[in-house]
Structures are given as C-alpha cells and as structure tokens.
Amino acid sequence: MSKSVAPVNLAEKLSQFSELWSQKKVAVLNDYEVKLAKLKGEFIWHTHEDTDELFLVLSGRLTIQLRDGDVVLESGELFVVPRGVEHCPVADEETAVLLFEPAGTLNTGDVGGPLTKAVENLD
C-alpha cells in the first residue's frame, strides 16, 4: 500500500502540535478541508460571510458565543455556524476540534488582524 492510502489518525495528528488557535490540515475533500486545532482562551468575534463552518469537539469543551446566546459543545458534539453569523469561540480548558470548511476560509473571517494564520499541513 502506498502512503497515500493510509488513514488519518486524529489522535496521532493532534500529538504533532501544541500551538493554540492554529489550524492544521489533515485531509482534503473536493474543495473542502478537514483541519484540526487546539483552542484555549477566547478568540475574537468574527463572521464568515461566504460559508458555514463546522466545529466537532474531539476533547475538552468549546463554547461558541453567538450574539443571541452560547452553544456549548462537549466531546463528540458538533455545531455548524451558519454563514453570516457572528461568533466567538472560547474554551476554558485546552480543547481539540475538527473543522470542516471550504479551502481558503480564514480563521478570523472578515475581521483579519494579528490572529489570522494560514492553514498549515501536518506530515
């Protein structure tokens, strides 16, 4: 079997980085990307005008603050933030998430600024 047909082990991929709020690409599906990230603390309020954004919590607990209330995700729970909906993720403990969205989606959406980071590939 060639390397290209090995499965992606999420735990093994998560062990390869410790940086917070930095998205790591682990798979591509058509023009969408599957990414992992470790989150702790509060991000910034931002909006993706052109796409929905999926969060699946793998460990820890993630609160996605919306302007009309919070969505709290435990491990094994997912939520899709609809396009155009302002949101701000916050995690009291270190939380691992799987993200699914179109390639090229910026982590800071329409806001940009110093927290904006390019998606990185994992080996």
Next chain:
Amino acid sequence: MSKSVAPVNLAEKLSQFSELWSQKKVAVLNDYEVKLAKLKGEFIWHTHEDTDELFLVLSGRLTIQLRDGDVVLESGELFVVPRGVEHCPVADEETAVLLFEPAGTLNTGDVGGPLTKAVENLD
C-alpha cells in the same frame, strides 16, 4: 436558546437508529451533508464519479477495500476515498461512521440497485 442552535451529540444521534447501511443526516454545511451510518458486513463495490467521500470511524473498525489494497480504519481515524476510485466498505463488527459529502450523493454511487437508500433525517 432556540432548538436550532443546540449542538449535535453524535452518540445521542446514533442511539436513535439501529438500521444498517442507511445514512442519517445530522447536519448541513453549505451544500454538503454530515451523515451517520451503522455498518456491518460487506457493502457493494461502487464509485462516486463526481465527488470524494469522507469516512470517519466513531466506533468499531471499518475496512475500505480498494482495488489495489485495503484501508483499515479504527475508531478516531478518517479516510477520503477520491472521486472515481472504486471501493467497497466492509465491517466485521458493527461500526459507526460519520460521512461527509455533497448533498445528493448516493450511497451506492454509480451502481445503484436494491441497496440504494435515500438519506434520512434524524430528529
């Protein structure tokens, strides 16, 4: 909080059905669907000519047979079958998977036949 902003709990959704080889939609992201399925036994060889297909194993073990070898996925592992690549899933034990692919993708791809099932919604 309205019902629409509750997270999707994958274990709770899996507890709502027992049917094998039947895809249950649990979330929508743009024109893509997140689906759950329970698999046991061998499916049929088929191809999706127009889309990649993502399998993430939530419990059990899934073997995705390809014409040039098998990919074995344990819980917490994912694999993307590239478009146009013939494949046949098989699971010795009951296995729960999360699927991600464009809305309208048929479970039997280009082959059709009696195993073809429409995607169902879960409450």
